[in-house]
Amino acid sequence: xxxxxxxxxxxxxxxxxxxxxxVAFMSIWRAALGMPVNEMExxxxxxxxxxxxxxxxxxxxxxxxxRIAFGHAVAEHPAADPSQPTWARYFxxxxxxxxxGIQYGITSVLLLCLAGLFALIFRAELVETGLQFLSxxxxxxxxxxxxxxxxxxxxxxxxxxSNYLVPLMIGASDMAFPRxxxxxxxxxxxxxxxxxxxxxxxxxxxxxxxxxxxxxRAPLGMQFFFMGVYIVGLSSILGGLNIIVTVLTMRAPxxxxxRMPIFVWAAFATALIQLTxxxxxxxxxxxxxxxxxFGMGFFDPAKGGNVILFQHLFxxxxxxxxxxxxxxxxxxxxxxxxVFARKPLFGYKWIALSSLAxxxxxxxVWAHHMFTSGMEEYLRVPFMYSTLLVAVPTGVKFFSWIGTxxxxxxxxxTPMLFVLGGIVVFLLGGLSGPPNGTVxxxxxxxxxxxxxxxxHDTMFGGFVFPFFAAIYYWFPKMTGRRMNExxxxxxxxxxxxxxFVMTLGQMxxxxxxxxRRIADYDPAQGLSPTHLVVTVAAFLIATSVLVFLFNLVxxxxxxxxxxxxxxxxxxxxxxxPSPAPEHNYAGRPFVVVGEPYDYxxxxxxxxxxxxxxTPLPPGHAAAPAE
Amino acid sequence: xxxxxxxxxxxxxTTLGVAAxxxxxxxxxxxxxxxxxPIDALFGLHLQVIAFLFSLIIVFMLYSLVVxxxxxxxxxxxxxxxxxTGIEVLWTIVPLGIVLYFAYxxxxxxxxxxxxxxxxxxxxxxxxxxxWTFEYPGDVTSGTLNLPVNRQxxxxxxxxxxxxxxxxxxxxxxxxxxxxxKMVKDLVITPDRIGEYKVxxxxxxxxxHAYMEAPVAVMATAQxxxxxxxxxxxxxxxxxxxxxxxxxxGCIGCHTLDGSKSVxxxxxxxxxxxxxxxxxxxxxxxxxxxxxxxxxxxAKLVKGYGNLMPATIGADLTADQxxxxxxxxxSLK
Numbered sequence: 038x039x040x041x042x043x044x045x046x047x048x049x050x051x052x053x054x055x056x057x058x059x060v061a062f063m064s065i066w067r068a069a070l071g072m073p074v075n076e077m078e079x080x081x082x083x084x085x086x087x088x089x090x091x092x093x094x095x096x097x098x099x100x101x102x103x104r105i106a107f108g109h110a111v112a113e114h115p116a117a118d119p120s121q122p123t124w125a126r127y128f129x130x131x132x133x134x135x136x137x138g139i140q141y142g143i144t145s146v147l148l149l150c151l152a153g154l155f156a157l158i159f160r161a162e163l164v165e166t167g168l169q170f171l172s173x174x175x176x177x178x179x180x181x182x183x184x185x186x187x188x189x190x191x192x193x194x195x196x197x198x199s200n201y202l203v204p205l206m207i208g209a210s211d212m213a214f215p216r217x218x219x220x221x222x223x224x225x226x227x228x229x230x231x232x233x234x235x236x237x238x239x240x241x242x243x244x245x246x247x248x249x250x251x252x253x254r255a256p257l258g259m260q261f262f263f264m265g266v267y268i269v270g271l272s273s274i275l276g277g278l279n280i281i282v283t284v285l286t287m288r289a290p291x292x293x294x295x296r297m298p299i300f301v302w303a304a305f306a307t308a309l310i311q312l313t314x315x316x317x318x319x320x321x322x323x324x325x326x327x328x329x330x331f332g333m334g335f336f337d338p339a340k341g342g343n344v345i346l347f348q349h350l351f352x353x354x355x356x357x358x359x360x361x362x363x364x365x366x367x368x369x370x371x372x373x374x375x376v377f378a379r380k381p382l383f384g385y386k387w388i389a390l391s392s393l394a395x396x397x398x399x400x401x402v403w404a405h406h407m408f409t410s411g412m413e414e415y416l417r418v419p420f421m422y423s424t425l426l427v428a429v430p431t432g433v434k435f436f437s438w439i440g441t442x443x444x445x446x447x448x449x450x451t452p453m454l455f456v457l458g459g460i461v462v463f464l465l466g467g468l469s470g471p472p473n474g475t476v477x478x479x480x481x482x483x484x485x486x487x488x489x490x491x492x493h494d495t496m497f498g499g500f501v502f503p504f505f506a507a508i509y510y511w512f513p514k515m516t517g518r519r520m521n522e523x524x525x526x527x528x529x530x531x532x533x534x535x536x537f538v539m540t541l542g543q544m545x546x547x548x549x550x551x552x553r554r555i556a557d558y559d560p561a562q563g564l565s566p567t568h569l570v571v572t573v574a575a576f577l578i579a580t581s582v583l584v585f586l587f588n589l590v591x592x593x594x595x596x597x598x599x600x601x602x603x604x605x606x607x608x609x610x611x612x613x614p615s616p617a618p619e620h621n622y623a624g625r626p627f628v629v630v631g632e633p634y635d636y637x638x639x640x641x642x643x644x645x646x647x648x649x650x651t652p653l654p655p656g657h658a659a660a661p662a663e
Numbered sequence: 664x665x666x667x668x669x670x671x672x673x674x675x676x677t678t679l680g681v682a683a684x685x686x687x688x689x690x691x692x693x694x695x696x697x698x699x700x701p702i703d704a705l706f707g708l709h710l711q712v713i714a715f716l717f718s719l720i721i722v723f724m725l726y727s728l729v730v731x732x733x734x735x736x737x738x739x740x741x742x743x744x745x746x747x748t749g750i751e752v753l754w755t756i757v758p759l760g761i762v763l764y765f766a767y768x769x770x771x772x773x774x775x776x777x778x779x780x781x782x783x784x785x786x787x788x789x790x791x792x793x794x795w796t797f798e799y800p801g802d803v804t805s806g807t808l809n810l811p812v813n814r815q816x817x818x819x820x821x822x823x824x825x826x827x828x829x830x831x832x833x834x835x836x837x838x839x840x841x842x843x844x845k846m847v848k849d850l851v852i853t854p855d856r857i858g859e860y861k862v863x864x865x866x867x868x869x870x871x872h873a874y875m876e877a878p879v880a881v882m883a884t885a886q887x888x889x890x891x892x893x894x895x896x897x898x899x900x901x902x903x904x905x906x907x908x909x910x911x912x913g914c915i916g917c918h919t920l921d922g923s924k925s926v927x928x929x930x931x932x933x934x935x936x937x938x939x940x941x942x943x944x945x946x947x948x949x950x951x952x953x954x955x956x957x958x959x960x961x962a963k964l965v966k967g968y969g970n971l972m973p974a975t976i977g978a979d980l981t982a983d984q985x986x987x988x989x990x991x992x993x994s995l996k
Contacts, residue, residue, distance in 0.1 A: 251825040338843035384746035411848040425762035432758040442727040445741035475769035484865040550832035555873035637743035
């Protein structure tokens, strides 16, 4: 098999060549115009942009659209190339939402590990006061990259869950726009490569928030951070659009909105935020890019610009983004609890609507990140009220989860353990929120490690734990095998206590006066012992993730075979064989006739599945609607 | 019903235990301002509610996990309960009331800690990479924030370059320092405990952010007045004047006076030395070089150091002030 038959290899090759061409072109052009050529930034940025576009051509994500534009026919839903081994299809453009979902998932796990590695490096530095082995600039770059690469990892993880699960759960054969789906995945790769290349281009020291004026004067790496985020954001917007259309138009007959599996509600609410808010972070970063490249003084006080304006634009996306990170995870928790408690989901409609409520309120709270920023003082109190309102729909979820567990018949295999762990961790994240949302107490807590602990709890409880639960739970659906239970439990019991120690330690040093994002801290504050404990806990978490990775790789080939409805779920995807057939329900159309979570009700039926002999019911989407 | 009674008792006990545990922990540095009282009180109230809600969810969850555990060999489902509208409304309305009450308390506390005393002492705070400068009435400039005890101080905070944030953990309040002509932000503090603290920059501001600290001294009023009087007289000694300008214009944020390494070359022992420049040339550090280095910082950079000095600093200084700075540098053997 030829190495360059893999789309990924072609894409990366094209990106390298494209970048070189872009840099050369812009340098020559600038030289021709008599502009200083030794100023690398314009040429480097242009090269980065051309390289990203070249990747998309090289990987083949634009091939079909190019052909269509020139009037050529393209295959409706091309089958995988039979000459290639099965694994190879994951390294090139596929239009199958399940392949794309797994591609997202692998990308997410790789980025999680990389961002975690950055954290381990600077956590080791923080064990003692003084600088041991990092320079302040390298510390700042690693800290900033940890944040943004984690965010890219979470966004791709969200893409993994939405893409793999939504069509399966609503009875569709694929997403509404399969080519757009492939494009939205692949654009993450050049985006992530641009982000990571910043490490070798002087780095950047602003944290993931990129506030000017600091970001306007940071090294060249800053521009690659901006470009990387811009491109990953494009994936979010297009992915969100695809999910919305898929959910609205491709549900199985009889599946009214309130009969959808609850995860679909969460994915839908998430997609609404992605489609409508992501533009603002792209815009705000683009404005700083242009300030640097063209001297447009948007945020330059010397040119009449306003630095606080940036923070409004940035947080208008970046707060709702937090709900992009957590809503799918909370959907996973709601999805799995009834299966392992053998009880209906308590208050289905309330949980479904609470996702929409969180998504909606999330748009009105952004300025709570700016209580100390120096924005108009009268804005602080209204934003405090709106912020604290988020607690209400979030509370509804917690209480409903408890209602689901109550009087169930609870079993705790690995996925359920991660669900329960996620609930407790997210509870700590949720409860540590209101003190920051209240202006008076936030004046003390803002920009301290208390905040660091708070958001690690929300991100782990809202994303990481549920993501692990989802992997353990749907792994048999993806591969036809199940992951090893003993190793899964080892992963859980190693990670969970270490995680509590880590975030509670972070909150504790924060209350003692430890500031966020500092490479070194004052010995007089007496923080070293707690920092040591936090670092040890971080390494334990990393160890548990190694156990997980081993289990994952090992189980793909050698896991116990699990072809049927392993968890005795009522959800549609478990009524077809594992691994799921290429066209999902082709030949097995179903009609929804009952409620999704009627566990414990004798004779209750959720769906009636036909077979090849039964004709498709009218309106059933068997072919991709494109 | 017996389950609910058992859980109710356990929730109450756990709440008391968690709340007592949180109270026993030293959760904040010493409080040293009048503003700290209301803020700490509100945070304490938050912690009590946190203790209750944490216990409520955790106890229900753990109790369910133990009592409603599936027995081995039991393949049947749990009880078919789809929900209960009354209880959903209840657990929407009650939290709504609680958060609105907390928002109200938060607004009350905010109003209380922002109350400005017309007699307040005004201090202008200027942040720059990576130093703090404090300017008092009577043209006194200091690198240490000296404050009289029990008198309110109104800080007028601004920045020369990027965003910084003024924070003294013992005072409990924080305000970003923002660059821009009209970006002067107010912060009210009433120090009420004599002692020494530190301003710690709380907003990421670049390479030396971690070290952007300045000493704070809260002292008796008489002591403060004496210090202010002494400082308001311009010293006759050029070295002392140079020291003052080095503080006022933030030079000491990057150039140490004691030979220790920082982002700019230390001034100790540098005068008369032959230094290697970034382009490999050798330069003797004399008056002419120092004047050039101050007025055109990028012209000749010492090897190993970046071009970080504000280009406009030469315009901010008078020729006499530059001479005073050179006198200071010359004196640092």
